[in-house]
Amino acid sequence: MKEIKQGCNLNNCFLCKHCLKDWVPAIGIHKKNFELKKGQQLFKEGDTVTGIYFVFLGKVKVHKRWDDEKELITRFAQPGDIIGHLGLGNDPVYPVSATAIEQSMVCYIDLPFFESTLNVNPQLTYSLMKFFANELQESDKRMRNLVHMPVKERIALALLTLKKQFGINPAGAIAIELSRQDLSSFAAVSYETLFKVINEFLLNGFIEVTGKSFRLINEKALSEMALNL
Known part of the structure; x- marks a missing residue:
C-alpha cells in the first residue's frame, strides 16, 4: 500500500469522534494515511500487530481462513470504522485479514500512541469497550446462524x-x-x-x-x- 499525505480529516473516524478535542492535534501528528487499491491487502491473518487502522474512504472486508481453499468474511468496514482491534489481546498477531474491495484510504495509528490515547481519553476507552461488546454479541449471533x-x-x-x-x-x-x-x-x-x-x-x-x-x-x-x- 502507498502512503499519502492527504487523507483523514480528523473528524469522522472512530478515534477522532470519541477522543478529547484537545487530543486531536496529537492524532494529526502521529497518524499516517495509506491508499489501497481494489483487492490490496491491509494486513493478513498471523501478521504481527503494529497498530490500528481507521477507514476514511472506501470499503474493506475483514476475513478469516475457513479451510485451505475457503474464507469466511466476518464483516465489512466502511468510512469511520476501526480495523485491527482484534489484535489488541495478549497474543500480538492479527486473527483476521483485511482487504480492500474497492479503492480505499485508511488512517494508521501505531500501537504505542494508540495505548497512550486510551490512557488519557476515558470516553474513547468506554466507547471502545461498548464497541467490543456489540461486536461480540454480533459474533455470537453469527455463530448460531452458521450452526442452525x-x-x-x-x-x-x-x-x-x-x-x-x-x-x-x-x-x-x-x-x-x-x-x-x-x-x-x-x-x-x-x-x-x-x-x-x-x-x-x-x-x-x-x-x-x-x-x-x-x-x-x-x-x-x-x-x-x-x-x-
Missing part, C-alpha cells in the same frame, strides 16, 4: 444485513458492489450453493442482479425467510 440456519436463510439474511449496513444507491440497489464469491464467503456457503439460491431468488422475483449489484425487490419475503424460522 439453512443455507437459503443465511443468504437471505446476508443480503438484508448488507442493505441495513450500507443502504441503497440511487438505482435502488444495495450500496456496495460485491462479487458472488465474496457474498458466498459472507453468508458462509459454497459458491455453488450461492449460485443456485441466487437463481432461485431471481426466478421468485425476490431480487434483481446487475453485475455486482443486488437489488431487493421483495424484502418482506426475504425477511420472513431469514428472521421467522
Whole structure:
C-alpha cells in the first residue's frame, strides 16, 4: 500500500469522534494515511500487530481462513470504522485479514500512541469497550446462524444485513458492489450453493442482479425467510 499525505480529516473516524478535542492535534501528528487499491491487502491473518487502522474512504472486508481453499468474511468496514482491534489481546498477531474491495484510504495509528490515547481519553476507552461488546454479541449471533440456519436463510439474511449496513444507491440497489464469491464467503456457503439460491431468488422475483449489484425487490419475503424460522 502507498502512503499519502492527504487523507483523514480528523473528524469522522472512530478515534477522532470519541477522543478529547484537545487530543486531536496529537492524532494529526502521529497518524499516517495509506491508499489501497481494489483487492490490496491491509494486513493478513498471523501478521504481527503494529497498530490500528481507521477507514476514511472506501470499503474493506475483514476475513478469516475457513479451510485451505475457503474464507469466511466476518464483516465489512466502511468510512469511520476501526480495523485491527482484534489484535489488541495478549497474543500480538492479527486473527483476521483485511482487504480492500474497492479503492480505499485508511488512517494508521501505531500501537504505542494508540495505548497512550486510551490512557488519557476515558470516553474513547468506554466507547471502545461498548464497541467490543456489540461486536461480540454480533459474533455470537453469527455463530448460531452458521450452526442452525439453512443455507437459503443465511443468504437471505446476508443480503438484508448488507442493505441495513450500507443502504441503497440511487438505482435502488444495495450500496456496495460485491462479487458472488465474496457474498458466498459472507453468508458462509459454497459458491455453488450461492449460485443456485441466487437463481432461485431471481426466478421468485425476490431480487434483481446487475453485475455486482443486488437489488431487493421483495424484502418482506426475504425477511420472513431469514428472521421467522
